[in-house]
Amino acid sequence: xxxxxxxxxxxxxxxxxxxxxxxxxxxxxxxxxxxxxxxxxxxxxxxxxxxxxxxxxxxxxxxxxxxxxxxxxxxxxxxxxxxxxxxxxxxxxxxxxxxxxxxxxxxxxxxxxxxxxxxxxxxxxxxxxxxxxxxxxxxxxxxxxxxxxxxxxxxxxxxxxxxxxxxxxxxxxxxxxxxxxxxxxxxxxxxxxxxxxxxxxxxxxxxxxxxxxxxxxxxxxxxxxxxxxxxxxxxxxxxxxxxxxxxxxxxxxxxxxxxxxxxxxxxxxxxxxxxxxxxxxxxxxxxxxxxxxxxxxxxxxxxxxxxxxxxxxxxxxxxxxxxxxxxxxxxxxxxxxxxxxxxxxxxxxxxxxxxxxxxxxxxxxxxxxxxxxxxxxxxxxxxxxxxxxxxxxxxxxxxxxxxxxxxxxxxxxxxxxxxxxxxxxxxxxxxxxxxxxxxxxxxxxxxxxxxxxxxxxxxxxxxxxxxxxxxxxxxxxxxxxxxxxxxxxxxxxx
Numbered sequence: 001x002x003x004x005x006x007x008x009x010x011x012x013x014x015x016x017x018x019x020x021x022x023x024x025x026x027x028x029x030x031x032x033x034x035x036x037x038x039x040x041x042x043x044x045x046x047x048x049x050x051x052x053x054x055x056x057x058x059x060x061x062x063x064x065x066x067x068x069x070x071x072x073x074x075x076x077x078x079x080x081x082x083x084x085x086x087x088x089x090x091x092x093x094x095x096x097x098x099x100x101x102x103x104x105x106x107x108x109x110x111x112x113x114x115x116x117x118x119x120x121x122x123x124x125x126x127x128x129x130x131x132x133x134x135x136x137x138x139x140x141x142x143x144x145x146x147x148x149x150x151x152x153x154x155x156x157x158x159x160x161x162x163x164x165x166x167x168x169x170x171x172x173x174x175x176x177x178x179x180x181x182x183x184x185x186x187x188x189x190x191x192x193x194x195x196x197x198x199x200x201x202x203x204x205x206x207x208x209x210x211x212x213x214x215x216x217x218x219x220x221x222x223x224x225x226x227x228x229x230x231x232x233x234x235x236x237x238x239x240x241x242x243x244x245x246x247x248x249x250x251x252x253x254x255x256x257x258x259x260x261x262x263x264x265x266x267x268x269x270x271x272x273x274x275x276x277x278x279x280x281x282x283x284x285x286x287x288x289x290x291x292x293x294x295x296x297x298x299x300x301x302x303x304x305x306x307x308x309x310x311x312x313x314x315x316x317x318x319x320x321x322x323x324x325x326x327x328x329x330x331x332x333x334x335x336x337x338x339x340x341x342x343x344x345x346x347x348x349x350x351x352x353x354x355x356x357x358x359x360x361x362x363x364x365x366x367x368x369x370x371x372x373x374x375x376x377x378x379x380x381x382x383x384x385x386x387x388x389x390x391x392x393x394x395x396x397x398x399x400x401x402x403x404x405x406x407x408x409x410x411x412x413x414x415x416x417x418x419x420x421x422x423x424x425x426x427x428x429x430x431x432x433x434x435x436x437x438x439x440x441x442x443x444x445x446x447x448x449x450x451x452x453x454x455x456x457x458x459x460x461x462x463x464x465x466x467x468x469x470x471x472x473x474x475x476x477x478x479x480x481x482x483x484x485x486x487x488x489x490x491x492x493x494x
Contacts, residue, residue, distance in 0.1 A: 010133035132194035138225035146227035194328030218246030222462030256438035258492035262398035271478035277444030284351035303448035313377030320477035327363035380479030384454025437493035455482030
């Protein structure tokens with residue numbers, strides 16, 4: 001999959017247009033204007049605080065699911081509210097309300113300022129208004145309005161019919177479509193005003209194939225920050241092919257062998273292992289507290305030569321990309337590991353201030369009811385110079401994991417466990433047979449050092465990733481080339 005990263009400097013004009021949209025949805029209907037926001041922030045700043053912000057949000061979302069040709073669910077929701085935060089040293093006070101009004105805004109402001117007991121003499125000076133710099137990575141469209149309900153159901157029906165027609169062994173098909181229109185407005189204590197208009201869509205298909213009494217499942221899907229027109233016949237065909245193929249491969253699978261072995265990870269979505277095992281360990285909060293396996297290691301070698309890992313929120317139309325983060329900072333292309341050397345961590349404003357560095361555009365929150373923290377956007381490893389076929393051919397005995405299901409990681413130790421949803425046993429450079437039930441076990445920091453071959457086929461996932469941290473979920477992207485890693489433990493079922 002090709003992708004482009006914007007190299008242009010963030011622009012303020014784009015932010016001004018989005019502020020107009022946010023104002024119309026989040027301020028004007030409730031009799032508010034920017035003067036009220038300044039007043040609420042001044043109310044907080046009558047006490048000694050290091051930082052404060054207001055986060056207004058309007059979210060409209062819709063979901064449809066189809067099972068066996070019948071609409072199983074149709075959901076529609078609207079949510080709006082404001083989160084008010086004050087920060088003093090390492091302490092954060094936070095209040096939120098789904099009632100947007102001057103009274104609730106001032107009430108929340110008075111609640112959070114109590115984090116600092118010392119009231120300042122006189123009144124706090126109102127900060128000069130500044131419009132935040134921002135990127136223009138995706139259209140400010142409402143994807144829910146891009147098709148009517150009948151057309152959305154018809155799209156799912158076409159997807160299901162294509163999957164059924166693909167192979168007679170397909171016994172069951174489930175399809176789902178989700179759309180979201182998210183508008184946010186951020187006002188900071190330093191007078192910065194920022195806004196974003198974020199569309200998000202996702203289409204998924206799951207098939208169950210049956211043969212000789214055995215049933216196996218395969219799934220696929222994708223999406224990004226655009227309208228529903230993206231899901232044309234060609235795109236749907238790709239998802240169907242992938243889902244049906246995965247189910248049919250698993251029908252032929254044998255139990256996975258167990259033990260320590262060479263593992264080759266496929267390109268694209270297997271980057272979820274990189275995201276979990278490495279990315280979380282590079283978030284600023286874990287490193288400030290010394291609880292990450294990467295704490296205090298900037299400038300040191302943490303990976304094999306050739307390994308370069310980025311977190312990049314500036315890729316056009318991508319699920320994990322942001323024009324501006326949830327604290328009003330423009331997204332960035334952050335190099336975390338360069339040629340095996342640790343270069344930096346991803347930061348929100350709190351951790352950046354406490355660690356004496358600049359924010360990196362990674363302050364994210366699930367909604368107005370949550371506090372921001374350092375979170376990934378699109379995390380990926382750059383490609384190398386090896387042909388993927390050459391990498392597979394180099395395996396004497398080992399596993400080729402071309403796709404993954406879920407996984408988990410212990411941030412402190414860096415240890416991870418992942419389940420492979422599609423994998424093959426390889427001997428003497430030849431794929432022998434598909435295996436089922438393989439789990440990949442290892443340590444993120446250790447496995448990075450054991451990368452011996454890097455493919456030239458770097459690609460990003462199809463646009464399905466969601467990341468959870470401390471109970472908050474945000475959309476993310478992952479990616480990597482085909483990778484050969486030595487000495488990973490495979491927990492098998494054989």
